[in-house]
Amino acid sequence: MFDTALQIERRWGLNLWDDECPWNTSVTFTLGEPGAARKDVEWKGRTQRPFQSIDQRLKFSRWLDIFQRLGGCLIVQRVALADLDEISKWHELTIVASGKGEIGQCFTRDRQRSMFDRPQRTLACLYVTGMLPAESFPGVRVNVIPEVGEYITMPGLTLGGRCEMMLFEGIPGRAFDALSDVAGVDEQLNVSQELLARYVPWEAERSASIKLADRQATLKGCYTPSVKHPTARMPGGKFVLGLADAVVLNDPIAGQGANTAAKCAGVYFDRIIERHQEPFDESWMQGTFECCWRQHAQASTEWSNLLLLSSLTHVVELLRSAARLPNLADTVANGFDDANAFFPWIADPLQTRGVIDSFK
Ligand SMILES: Cc1cc2nc3c(=O)[nH]c(=O)nc-3n(C[C@H](O)[C@H](O)[C@H](O)COP(=O)(O)OP(=O)(O)OC[C@H]3O[C@@H](n4cnc5c(N)ncnc54)[C@H](O)[C@@H]3O)c2cc1C
Structure with missing residues (x-):
């Protein structure tokens, strides 16, 4: 994970492996x-700031311990749709962070934001x-x-120490x-x-x-990269809100998924706190997801998709040019931390050439 996402973990004291x-x-x-x-x-x-990669088996198990120590109630269970319906009835807000899990099928595909219909x-x-x-x-x-x-x-x-x-x-x-x-x-x-x-x-x-x-x-x-509509209506009438891979699933080619997940968790957290006593209704859920999409997930998704389409000549030209232009190489390297740095210019071949020229 890159620095911007690591900062979010630091904000909550979850950076437990900095020495190792x-x-x-x-x-x-x-x-x-x-x-x-x-x-x-x-x-x-x-990169301007260092980044790190931690085996999620190590990270999440430790975080779940902390969650319980802070008073959180952890139930280990495979959640079926009927369970999700029940959970939503008894809670003010239900967030589904099921990754690639089948339960995420309750969120329907957003055709406009999904570029692919098969694994790339x-x-x-x-x-x-x-x-x-x-x-x-x-x-x-x-x-x-x-x-x-x-x-x-x-x-x-990883579990036993350093690895590649x-x-x-x-x-x-x-x-x-x-x-x-x-x-x-x-x-x-x-x-x-x-x-x-x-x-x-x-x-x-x-x-x-x-x-x-x-x-x-x-x-x-393998899986098909896809963006989903962020809310799903349960049979009992309540809405649930998707987070991270459950609703924005990218190929890992650009190393964006866990970064976007942390950034979006940060946005959801702030939006929940700001809500005070107001209900977490569907329009609030839509607005919350749109914040994430605009601030983080859209750029991560489009950057990942551009790298998958390895035949795009202006992207290849950008990557080739970086070999001759060290400052451009640093700019591309830092773009993995915040893919917004590539937009809007990378979506347009002419603008991309202009950016390359500006480094000459
Ligand atoms: C090979 C590979 C390499 C990657 N490399 C990178 C990288 O270098 N950098 C990066 O930023 N991202 C990377 N990613 C992406 C990153 O792992 C994900 O984007 C990130 O883990 C998403 O977090 P999440 O919480 O949404 O889902 P997950 O981390 O997948 O967590 C979802 C959890 O929900 C559980 N679950 C699912 N369904 C149910 C159910 N019905 N009931 C109960 N529990 C359920 C799952 O078991 C899982 O524990 C990579 C992904 C892959 C596949």
């Missing part, structure tokens, strides 16, 4: 030569130890392999799909190393001796 978690300060972008397993373009941008990448993630450090300014390394997909790494903190987080983003039907068919975690590790050797050899060298951080430190699957 590696601090990252750079974004390294490498574009491979099509079909050649060689680097074509590479640059490194420095097959995802495979591993947390490993034993990877050789890449450089003096550690950070996220984004490798784009034309016609294949992206391979992203970042130092982070590896994410393969495969264009469906292309080589990284091999990771979808692996039978178990050992095979996932082996196939990952084979794919690196073949498509990202400069990263394979660092990964010759990697081991899984633990037997559950892998993930694979």
